[in-house]
């Protein structure tokens with residue numbers, strides 16, 4: 091592949107930025123990659139492991155002369171970082187971000203972006219429970235979705251170029267508006283994370299009673315919860331504080347359904363439980379049949395999964 095941007099600046103050198111860096115190197119997509127992280131320790135680690143061609147000591151220095159600037163910091167500090175770089179941005183550059191929430195980030199970053207710079211918010215739907223500069227890997231975005239959430243009147247050529255860049259990083263790209271994005275991720279990512287955090291917290295309370303049995307005997311289901319609940323506390327605190335409305339909307343619906351199931355268990359309403367689980371199993375089947383979950387153990391097979 092060939093160079094798509096001459097200089098890419100990564101601000102915030104954690105899981106997502108480091109994965110973007112290695113994916114750019116794999117594809118030869120950037121002439122030079124500069125980087126900046128707030129802590130001296132992170133910058134030192136980045137230099138030691140060869141993360142970025144040049145690690146700078148200020149965000150403004152990192153974005154100088156960059157034709158693509160990617161904000162890879164927690165969503166709660168996106169606005170502050172945009173304020174730090176605004177005077178150093180090159181005319182005609184594109185500023186994007188990878189934040190998990192879009193409405194709040196657009197409101198915080200947008201006002202700092204000069205007229206002669208394109209601002210195209212983004213969000214790769216790919217991650218792990220690890221964080222920091224050493225956690226990234228080139229394959230993270232392969233065959234994953236990346237949302238682009240352009241604001242009104244954005245130059246179509248700049249959007250097309252950023253789309254092609256994410257495709258070259260390995261992703262499929264979908265455009266949508268910020269409000270819709272925030273609701274979709276509240277259902278698919280944010281509420282599930284909160285539920286996992288809660289479930290692991292409940293089990294931890296219980297563990298004090300059962301003396302480690304909860305962890306010792308957990309198989310697939312609970313282990314998956316513990317993986318998700320190991321995700322970065324700063325990142326997820328910011329996600330819930332900034333995607334408040336959509337998350338509360340989904341949690342409200344979740345709680346109603348949970349109460350209905352709780353009632354069915356208490357009253358012995360087996361039909362309610364059976365019908366509910368039949369409906370959810372059908373949803374899982376349709377995802378597999380549409381070829382959207384190639385990780386499923388029986389992917390490609392037909393018939394009903396074994397109970």
Ligand SMILES: NC(=O)c1ccc[n+]([C@@H]2O[C@H](COP(=O)([O-])OP(=O)(O)OC[C@H]3O[C@@H](n4cnc5c(N)ncnc54)[C@H](O)[C@@H]3O)[C@@H](O)[C@H]2O)c1
Pocket residue numbers: 101102103104105106107126127128129132162163164165167170171188189190191213214215216217218219220221222223322325329
């Ligand atoms: N982890 C995921 O699964 C995932 C997936 C998609 C998108 N995101 C989003 O990507 C962004 C980064 O997440 P991550 O997982 O790479 O986090 P991370 O914790 O691995 O990295 C964040 C980096 O930002 C730096 N940083 C924090 N505040 C800063 C500041 N004020 N100025 C400069 N640097 C600062 C930290 O030192 C760290 O290097 C977040 O907005 C998150 O919502 C995360």
Ligand SMILES: O=C(O)C(=O)C[C@]1(C(=O)O)C=C[C@@H](O)C=C1
Pocket residue numbers: 189190214215216217218219278279280318321
């Ligand atoms: O795979 C994981 O560990 C993730 O949590 C990734 C995940 C997700 O929920 O799907 C987490 C947050 C993001 O904004 C995007 C992706």
